[in-house]
Amino acid sequence: MKIHEYQAKEILAKHGVPVPKGGVAATPKEARDIASQLGGKVVIKAQVYAGGRGKAGGIKTAASADEAEKLAQEMIGRQLVTHQTSAEGVPVEKVLVEEAAPIERELYLGIVIDSARGLPVIMASEAGGVDIEEVAAKTPEKIIKAYIEPVAGFQPFIGKKLAYGMNLAPEQIRPATQLIGNLYQAFADKDCSLAEINPLVVTSDGRLLALDAKLNLDDNALFRHRDYAELRDPGQEDELELEASEHNITYIRLDGDVGCMVNGAGLAMSTMDIIKLSGAEPANFLDVGGGASDEMVTKAFIILLSDPKVKAALINIFGGILRCDIVARGVIEAAKQVEVKVPLVVRMRGTNVDEGMKLLAESGLPVILAHDLKDAAEKVVAAKEGRLTA
């Protein structure tokens, strides 16, 4: 789960990580007030769930409170398009107004779980402010790593090693060690999957500041963090994706025009792949899950059809825990609730397949049946192009 930069900075500040002075504004007037409290010279940062804001005009400097208000006016209520968003972009509803810190050096600090080692790893680099992937590819020697053993937890020597590794001045080693320890504490306390400060800056007066901050929270840990729900900003998420997730359905909207509904994530990805191999583009990823009920299938199918880009739909089910007759019932019910305007191809295998097929046949729905994965993909592409009808 993603959260906004201002939320990440609030969490970090509570854990003792120094962040720039500032506040979040939902209106230009609020931005102006915060700017004047900070002395006028500020940075205005659009709060969106996407990187690449700087180049897209989502981060701007204001010399006065007047200018801060004007810049906030330009950002709030607009869509921001960055290289990480769709062509429509994401809505800017809030801006972060912060003191413009005098920057001397830009460093990188990040924590993730290294799945090969089974341990959290803290990465630090003196080459901050740029894409860390690029640093890793071009100058890997500039990235220093330290692993955290769960029994011992964070130890000061780890922070010291990373602080010296970033070539900090002697008087900065101790505060940096503390900052790194505090960042790790935030990562562990909040069940993060990523905690990143890029850049971590050294100001001209020698202070360390988290100029940008990103925390991704582990969706699986929701049950022990009630506050996660409050942090979530539904305005940043796709409406259909949000609706699906409320029904425990994993749905991700893509750019193509062939919708698909599958059980299991691996098979769902493979179904997208074979649609592409057959000459079309998938409109979505949709995993109804293993233990889906017929109501969930109905909901999932309606969500799939709600995407106006969808010109044909493919249902691919390998019944195991999920029975084919449940899928058939769910689809038939969906067809009663909404009009199915696009051709529908169904491929089912496994548990109760005969009953499922029989239900579909008796329903009178114009369904094109397919006997295997390849046949299904070819038929859905042909149906989309009008070469095949039920």
Next chain:
Amino acid sequence: MSILVDENTQLLVQGITGSEGSFHTRKCIEYGTKVVAGVTPGKGGSSFDQIPVFNEVERAVKETGANVSMIFVPPAFAADAIMEAADAGIALVVCITDGIPTLDMVTVINYLHGKATRLIGPNCPGLISPGKCKVGLMPGDIHRQGNVGVVSRSGTLTYEAVAQLTEQNIGQSTCIGVGGDPLIGTTFVDVLRLFEKDPQTKLVVLIGEIGGTAEQEAAEVMKKEMTKPIVSFVAGSTAPPGRRMGHAGAIITGSSGTANEKIAALKAAGAAIASSPAEIGIVARKVLESRA
């Protein structure tokens, strides 16, 4: 032979009385698996379909000789259940539970260091040695006993691959779903080494997906240690970066997580690549025929 589970498996089910646990326990018994005990705290002393239920794993092991555990405990308690099974000396723990926090798994993986217990999963469909023993969720009837080992990160895609093999008259030695989470107990590398040593297994089908570097690590081991041929498919060529495709581990972060990188590594290590998920069975047949 076969690997990890066979006719000597004495299965214990943690969470046997829950809805999923009870359903799948019955399916495993129907397939022929010997289920000797169940564990549900608070229900010790009762029984489930004539199977004795215990409060603790240790007691269950002492009284029944269980050597494999299958876990259906809810995510908040699953990490604890895995460690309890390891503490009781269970040799193989298969954790089906989906949704365990990653930091809990950090604790589990490190707790297991130096212990004799092997963990499969979490968030996995389990494993089956066709004709002998099933410890998991897979539909038993699509399998057929034979000489191909199957290892995968997913559930239904594994069933798809197995069904294609069976349609080509190719049976399986053991089929394992290692799980879709970022942190798992048994990796592709571990399973490849087990298949390499197993005399029944003549070919391995490895089904990868986007995210992480498990396929690249498998490719390294294929190059250095494997004499048996490998057929591979990697799911997610069409997945966009930065989006979690269902599995917590299936998310492209950086170039190493893409399907193309993984396919290139597997190809360079000598694997025969199925470029379509519909061709896994056909490619396996061709490789077997070329070796015959």
